[in-house]
Amino acid sequence: MEKFDVAIVGGGSAGLAALKQLANLGKQAVLLESGKAIGSKSISGGILYSKKPKHGKAYNVEDVYGQEFVTDAPLERPILKYILHATSNEKVYSIDLSAAHSYQTNYAYSVLMNKLNSWFAKQAGESAEKYGGGIIPGVHVQSVEWKDGITTIETNELDRFQVKAIIAADGVNSEIAELTGARAKFVPQELYQGAKVLIKLPEQIMEKRFNISESDGAAHLFSGDIAQGHIGGGFLYTNRDTISLGGVYHYDSLLGKVVEPYELINKLILNPMIREFIKDEVPQKEEIDKSLPKEEQLRIRFSVSKLIRTWQDLRQSYHSTSGTEALINSGKYKSREEILERLDLIRKDLNSKYGTKFITDYVELEYSAKLVPDGKRCRMKKPYHKNVLFIGDAAGRGIFVGPRIEGINVGVDDAVRAADSVSRSLDRNNLDYEYLGGFYAHSVDESPYTRDMKQIDKDYLKIFLSATKDVPKDIIGSRYSMIFKLMSSETFRGLAVGFANILGYDRLLPILESEETYNQVPIELAEKLGRRMTSDYRPSIPTIAERVAKLKYDDDTVSHIKVSKPTSEFMKKMVSLCPTRCYSIEDNQVVLQHEGCIECGTCAPETEWRHPRGEKGITYQYG
Amino acid sequence: MESSRLNVSVIIKLEPDFSEGNVSYNSDGTLNRAETKSILGPHSAVASMAALNTKIMYNADVSVGTMGPPIAEQALQQSQLICDADELHLYSDRIFAGADTLATAEVLRAGVDKMHGGVKSDIVFSGHRASDGETGQTGPQTAWKLGYTFFGNVIGFSVDLERRLARVTRLVPIQGLHDVIEELEAPLPIFITIHPSYKPVFTTVSQRLTFFKCQKEARDRSALYKNYLKTFTAQTLGVDPKLVGLPGSPTIVYRVEKIPRAKTSRMAEIVDGSKRDQIKAVAKKITDMVKVK
Numbered sequence: 001m002e003k004f005d006v007a008i009v010g011g012g013s014a015g016l017a018a019l020k021q022l023a024n025l026g027k028q029a030v031l032l033e034s035g036k037a038i039g040s041k042s043i044s045g046g047i048l049y050s051k052k053p054k055h056g057k058a059y060n061v062e063d064v065y066g067q068e069f070v071t072d073a074p075l076e077r078p079i080l081k082y083i084l085h086a087t088s089n090e091k092v093y094s095i096d097l098s099a100a101h102s103y104q105t106n107y108a109y110s111v112l113m114n115k116l117n118s119w120f121a122k123q124a125g126e127s128a129e130k131y132g133g134g135i136i137p138g139v140h141v142q143s144v145e146w147k148d149g150i151t152t153i154e155t156n157e158l159d160r161f162q163v164k165a166i167i168a169a170d171g172v173n174s175e176i177a178e179l180t181g182a183r184a185k186f187v188p189q190e191l192y193q194g195a196k197v198l199i200k201l202p203e204q205i206m207e208k209r210f211n212i213s214e215s216d217g218a219a220h221l222f223s224g225d226i227a228q229g230h231i232g233g234g235f236l237y238t239n240r241d242t243i244s245l246g247g248v249y250h251y252d253s254l255l256g257k258v259v260e261p262y263e264l265i266n267k268l269i270l271n272p273m274i275r276e277f278i279k280d281e282v283p284q285k286e287e288i289d290k291s292l293p294k295e296e297q298l299r300i301r302f303s304v305s306k307l308i309r310t311w312q313d314l315r316q317s318y319h320s321t322s323g324t325e326a327l328i329n330s331g332k333y334k335s336r337e338e339i340l341e342r343l344d345l346i347r348k349d350l351n352s353k354y355g356t357k358f359i360t361d362y363v364e365l366e367y368s369a370k371l372v373p374d375g376k377r378c379r380m381k382k383p384y385h386k387n388v389l390f391i392g393d394a395a396g397r398g399i400f401v402g403p404r405i406e407g408i409n410v411g412v413d414d415a416v417r418a419a420d421s422v423s424r425s426l427d428r429n430n431l432d433y434e435y436l437g438g439f440y441a442h443s444v445d446e447s448p449y450t451r452d453m454k455q456i457d458k459d460y461l462k463i464f465l466s467a468t469k470d471v472p473k474d475i476i477g478s479r480y481s482m483i484f485k486l487m488s489s490e491t492f493r494g495l496a497v498g499f500a501n502i503l504g505y506d507r508l509l510p511i512l513e514s515e516e517t518y519n520q521v522p523i524e525l526a527e528k529l530g531r532r533m534t535s536d537y538r539p540s541i542p543t544i545a546e547r548v549a550k551l552k553y554d555d556d557t558v559s560h561i562k563v564s565k566p567t568s569e570f571m572k573k574m575v576s577l578c579p580t581r582c583y584s585i586e587d588n589q590v591v592l593q594h595e596g597c598i599e600c601g602t603c604a605p606e607t608e609w610r611h612p613r614g615e616k617g618i619t620y621q622y623g
Numbered sequence: 624m625e626s627s628r629l630n631v632s633v634i635i636k637l638e639p640d641f642s643e644g645n646v647s648y649n650s651d652g653t654l655n656r657a658e659t660k661s662i663l664g665p666h667s668a669v670a671s672m673a674a675l676n677t678k679i680m681y682n683a684d685v686s687v688g689t690m691g692p693p694i695a696e697q698a699l700q701q702s703q704l705i706c707d708a709d710e711l712h713l714y715s716d717r718i719f720a721g722a723d724t725l726a727t728a729e730v731l732r733a734g735v736d737k738m739h740g741g742v743k744s745d746i747v748f749s750g751h752r753a754s755d756g757e758t759g760q761t762g763p764q765t766a767w768k769l770g771y772t773f774f775g776n777v778i779g780f781s782v783d784l785e786r787r788l789a790r791v792t793r794l795v796p797i798q799g800l801h802d803v804i805e806e807l808e809a810p811l812p813i814f815i816t817i818h819p820s821y822k823p824v825f826t827t828v829s830q831r832l833t834f835f836k837c838q839k840e841a842r843d844r845s846a847l848y849k850n851y852l853k854t855f856t857a858q859t860l861g862v863d864p865k866l867v868g869l870p871g872s873p874t875i876v877y878r879v880e881k882i883p884r885a886k887t888s889r890m891a892e893i894v895d896g897s898k899r900d901q902i903k904a905v906a907k908k909i910t911d912m913v914k915v916k
Contacts, residue, residue, distance in 0.1 A: 132832075
């Protein structure tokens with residue numbers, strides 16, 4: 001049997017950081033990823049933070065990958081603006097939270113996970129190779145066995161092999177956690193469900209619309225009626241030439257009032273402010289005359305498609321400085337004006353020859369969804385089991401405090417701590433479970449992120465409150481206005497936070513994360529103080545079937561999910577809550593069609609849930 | 624150690640890309656070669672994959688060769704991207720033009736003899752056949768000229784390096800029956816034409832890691848493929864001009880018959896309109912059919 005020092009299960013940003021850090025420490029590690037390629041199963045909201053906490057040390061991406069990260073990695077835009085909008089029908093009341101967003105922050109970038117993880121994989125893979133390790137995609141871990149002090153890993157695809165330690169980075173639906181018995185499956189109270197669509201928008205149009213420059217970006221958060229009575233809200237992040245638009249909602253609240261995840265996105269899209277944010281000029285093909293000969297119909301169809309493609313590509317370049325430069329440098333065009341002339345010409349051609357109209361609409365590229373662990377509630381108190389260390393989502397670690405949403409940076413911090421712990425054990429040749437795991441658990445406990453998951457940060461609260469100081473306190477519910485008034489006083493705030501932290505976060509959460517906070521107060525704010533927004537076009541929102549049809553799958557013949565309770569109330573709710581509508585009811589029994597599954601794990605609490613075998617299942621293009 | 628290293632050679636072919644959007648036909652239905660893009664033939668790609676397998680399993684030294692015009696370099700580059708070749712050979716000379724399979728085999732034989740610095744190859748791979756002509760005999764003819772044991776339709780192989788012995792599995796089609804899988808053993812050197820269904824499988828962590836490393840190396844190498852490329856003419860190859868090109872080709876093409884288009888036996892109907900209309904129309908057809916029953 002082959003022997004390796006460390007196995008890392010899962011090639012997301014946390015697993016890759018662990019691989020890179022182990023290589024930085026000169027240790028041998030192999031990373032197993034079930035997707036066809038690294039990044040194919042990774043999605044995020046996505047903002048990636050680098051933090052500088054006042055207390056303790058947070059390990060950031062640049063600590064792992066070096067300063068090249070900031071210069072070389074495929075980052076979308078640095079997010080400098082962070083604005084929260086309270087919505088009610090056409091009315092929007094906005095609060096600038098940029099100060100809270102930049103609190104203890106070195107930088108924050110919008111990212112697309114697939115591209116970013118591929119870059120991480122290149123760095124980590126090349127470093128790992130030097131020590132006899134590397135990345136193996138297309139491999140799904142089936143079981144881990146401990147016998148006579150030897151740990152072996154069994155996969156669907158490879159011969160068994162032996163390792164000294166394992167780092168589990170297999171995400172929120174960690175199979176390693178389940179099959180080792182390290183923790184129970186997460187329950188809906190501990191999770192959020194996030195769903196997102198990626199929308200295309202040319203660079204310079206985006207910059208003008210969001211009032212940003214070539215070298216910055218904006219994040220917009222939404223709460224109020226767009227949440228349709230759920231605890232959570234919407235988000236819109238500007239990427240380089242795409243927009244990430246989605247919602248994150250407490251799973252418990254979704255189960256309470258069942259609503260389709262894509263309907264929540266559609267509600268966002270229909271908000272007039274967002275409609276105006278995402279709108280673009282979109283060609284609409286004219287129906288081809290059926291009386292024409294078949295060959296002619298075919299010729300027209302091909303010509304129109306080709307012209308539209310050319311127009312779109314050229315327009316994309318025209319609205320981007322680098323794109324325009326590339327076109328001019330290639331010698332195809334002499335100036336920006338010439339590109340514009342050509343664009344107009346194609347447009348006229350399309351219109352006059354083929355009747356193509358150019359309408360105001362928006363363009364969706366990719367639909368995705370995932371579960372997000374609420375670190376406040378579900379972080380593993382003991383993040384290890386024997387010689388397996390859990391990191392990131394797999395360990396239930398993520399920060400969700402009001403508008404503060406962080407996950408990738410937490411996973412990277414965990415990864416460094418896990419890699420350091422394993423390296424220490426290997427150096428001292430002491431792989432005693434307590435020596436390895438105990439050290440890791442202690443290190444994780446010392447992480448500033450753990451503190452953020454445990455208690456309220458007084459200083460963050462202060463910044464948040466000062467951002468909302470202009471909100472007239474008498475217009476919002478009496479309970480809230482009292483709290484606001486009290487909190488505005490330094491002494492009271494200090495006392496109250498101190499008292500609250502003694503009382504414990506868990507007891508405060510039901511008060512903080514309530515329908516009142518997420519729905520009633522924002523709706524009231526918008527109603528009474530909001531600006532009226534207008535948008536006079538109707539976005540043509542794709543159906544869920546159309547959204548799923550755009551995704552890329554390699555279907556497995558056997559289902560990776562087994563429905564064990566086909567008549568339970570929970571499973572019946574999956575018919576609506578599954579983001580890709582894989583469930584339906586036949587004869588009062590819930591049946592699954594696994595082919596459209598995007599592996600989010602929404603149905604995992606009451607099913608036998610596995611990741612698909614190697615290379616099978618969804619392959620995201622953007623993430 | 625170096626002496627016991629496995630020397631693997633691959634002979635490949637540049638072929639027209641028959642995929643949609645790349646292929647172009649003349650009005651009479653014949654291939655428009657000038658307008659059609661050329662790529663590494665699909666069967667040559669499978670042969671390159673087999674060579675990659677030997678690299679990963681036995682750390683083989685891989686050479687790839689092709690006969691063709693200077694543009695055939697592209698095929699060599701694409702093959703290198705697959706098999707991480709250590710050496711590329713292009714056999715290009717005006718006098719090679721008009722060669723039939725036998726004359727081609729003569730060039731390839733001389734080429735294979737020049738590979739690995741003139742050291743004899745242990746395994747030579749070629750594709751099953753070409754996609755632009757029924758010329759599946761080039762491989763066997765080259766094998767015959769080289770005097771190597773020949774295996775066709777091969778779907779799997781392994782090498783015992785110490786005993787210098789190869790074991791191959793091959794498909795034997797038996798008319799009217801299912802294919803039979805035959806397992807054979809032969810001392811090296813051997814010549815293999817690889818079956819299109821061949822797919823290398825790596826089942827250990829080390830093999831996968833090597834695969835990953837080779838893929839990376841192949842990307843780097845093929846980006847600078849010219850550094851690995853050697854071009855030979857009839858003279859530098861040392862072939863007898865009487866045995867290559869048109870003079871070396873005993874085949875005479877007397878006439879090319881056009882294949883008559885087969886009549887379709889089933890009636891197909893095209894359903895037009897919007898997606899909704901199309902689905903409605905199809906659903907109606909089906910319900911009507913069911914009703915009749």
